[in-house]
Amino acid sequence: SQQGEEDPQALSIQEGENATMNCSYKTSINNLQWYRQNSGRGLVHLILIRSNEREKHSGRLRVTLDTSKKSSSLLITASRAADTASYFCATTRNTDKLIFGTGTRLQVFP
Amino acid sequence: EPEVTQTPSHQVTQMGQEVILRCVPISNHLYFYWYRQILGQKVEFLVSFYNNEISEKSEIFDDQFSVERPDGSNFTLKIRSTKLEDSAMYFCASIPGDSRSPLHFGNGTRLTVT
Numbered sequence: 001s002q003q004g005e006e007d008p009q010a011l012s013i014q015e016g017e018n019a020t021m022n023c024s025y026k027t028s029i030n031n032l033q034w035y036r037q038n039s040g041r042g043l044v045h046l047i048l049i050r051s052n053e054r055e056k057h058s059g060r061l062r063v064t065l066d067t068s069k070k071s072s073s074l075l076i077t078a079s080r081a082a083d084t085a086s087y088f089c090a091t092t093r094n095t096d097k098l099i100f101g102t103g104t105r106l107q108v109f110p
Numbered sequence: 111e112p113e114v115t116q117t118p119s120h121q122v123t124q125m126g127q128e129v130i131l132r133c134v135p136i137s138n139h140l141y142f143y144w145y146r147q148i149l150g151q152k153v154e155f156l157v158s159f160y161n162n163e164i165s166e167k168s169e170i171f172d173d174q175f176s177v178e179r180p181d182g183s184n185f186t187l188k189i190r191s192t193k194l195e196d197s198a199m200y201f202c203a204s205i206p207g208d209s210r211s212p213l214h215f216g217n218g219t220r221l222t223v224t
Contacts, residue, residue, distance in 0.1 A: 033212055042114075042201055042215035043153065088153065096141060096205070097166055098213060100153040 006089060006101040014109050019076040021104040023089030024069075030092045032065055034074050037086045037103075046074075046087075081110045112136045116202050116216035123192055123223055131187045131219045133202030142185045143203040143213065144177065146170070153201070159185065192223045 006023045013019055023032070031050045035043040049056045049065045049072070056063045062075040076083055086105050090098040115134045123129050135142050144156040157167045159177055174190045185204075189196055199220050203213040 031210065035215075040199075040218075040220075042217040043213075044215070045212035048212050090153075092210070095158075095166055096210065097155050097158060097168075098145075098153075099155065100145075102152050 006087075006104050008104060009102070010105045010107070012107040012109065013079055015079060015081055017079055017108075019079050019083070019106055019108070021074045021087050021106070023072045023074070023101050025072075025089075025091050025099075025101075026070065027093060029067075030094070032063075032072050033090045033092075033098070034061075034063060034072075035088045035090060035100075037088065039085075043088065076106075079106075079108045081108050084108045114202055114204055114214050114216035116200075116219050118219060119217065120220045121222070123221070125194055125223055126191050129189050129192055129221065131189075131200050131202075131221070133185045133187070133216055134183050135185055135202065135204035136206075136214055137183070139204035139206050139214070141165075141205045142177075142179070144187045145201045145203065145215075146198040147201065147218075148198045156187075156200075189221075192221075194223050197221055197223045 029051050031048055033048045034046040036046055037043045047058050047061055047063050049063050060077045065072045084107050086103045088103045089101040117132045142159040145153050147153045155168050157171045157177055158165045176188045178186050199218040201218045202216045205211040205213055
């Protein structure tokens with residue numbers, strides 16, 4: 001199975017702190033993506049990192065990819081209450097099918 | 111910004127009934143998908159659709175499921191005889207011509223089978 005597992009399952013922090021979420025997967029991948037889901041809503045794409053890339057930034061987001069360890073991390077710096085959501089990693093392999101991880105529920109307290 | 115729209119937002123149906131979930135993907139997109147998320151669980155791939163045919167489907171997508179693009183804008187998921195375990199959020203997604211692009215998701219339809 002290509003399924004990703006994420007840790008922690010839940011994370012609670014104060015506004016202004018950094019949040020780090022990790023994702024592990026089992027097979028070789030084409031790319032890895034991070035999505036955000038607000039409660040009861042659809043998923044919103046945050047960032048895509050290709051298998052030949054090691055790090056990517058987008059605003060307050062920083063994603064790393066270690067293909068030798070089959071793992072990725074998502075760092076949100078200077079978190080805000082509005083960052084409260086579930087965050088999912090998802091991978092593609094030989095097709096465009098996304099395989100999602102179990103997600104991390106992030107709670108940012110003001 | 112264009113978005114994927116799904117209707118209805120919530121559908122309640124009795125076990126054994128047929129349901130049709132509707133999606134309007136972004137207009138210039140070419141690849142279409144259905145995913146589902148059982149409450150509290152991970153998002154699961156159901157089916158991908160390109161050039162008016164299914165390009166890939168998961169084990170979940172058995173004979174009771176079907177998809178259709180009846181016109182140039184709608185993309186539907188039909189469940190012929192619903193079961194209790196079909197209760198979930200169903201998400202439609204689409205991408206433009208590059209199949210490696212990130213997905214654009216709709217807000218989902220919550221299906222409740224009673």
